[in-house]
Amino acid sequence: MPDRPKRIVGLGGTFRQASSSERLVRAVLAQCAAMGAETAMFDGPALARLPHFNPEHPDRTNEERALVEAIRACDGIVIGSPGYHGGYSGLVKNAVDLLEDLRGDARVYFDGRPVGLVVTAAGWQACGTTLSALRDVVHAMRGWPTPVGIAVNSVEQRPFGPDGAIIDEAIAGAIHAQARQIMAFAMETII
């Protein structure tokens, strides 16, 4: 019987229209889809509908349940954040904190799953610190950050053309490589 398609979930982005971090996460998801994955995206506005995580309130909204269930059922994850004051955004952190609901699962948190990380920032320093901070979060949650992380300096680089397509060859290459690593890990094949 053929295996079901791998499920890859993206989360991240900001409130900004045409958020660059959101668009890059979507670009990684599109590459995963081209490799046979089913994908779902929780973008900035979706993450903003999540209440502030409160460990003493077990009741969940439909939006909270949807994110927790999507991560629970997935084979791989892509997280994208802007660099805000040298770290990842509160919007992304609140979503990650909600995943505390996966603590009691046999497959706890991100256990055994590849996690692609995407950062955009207005300077290289925040590109590096934010990517590094996200890697630490993924390790804490027992996930496997892919070797390829994507950090785009939104002042010095121009990833997108007028139609939103990725026009920077190096960034397109990193997106493809990260998607390939996510899919290879999810399929438990040797890269």
Ligand SMILES: Cc1cc2nc3c(=O)[nH]c(=O)nc-3n(C[C@H](O)[C@H](O)[C@H](O)COP(=O)(O)O)c2cc1C
């Ligand atoms: C509140 C705030 C804090 C920021 N802090 C930093 C920072 O510390 N370093 C940096 O390089 N860029 C910083 N930026 C710039 C954003 O990281 C950059 O514009 C990013 O590409 C925005 O992502 P988006 O296109 O997904 O909204 C900040 C922007 C905002 C709004």
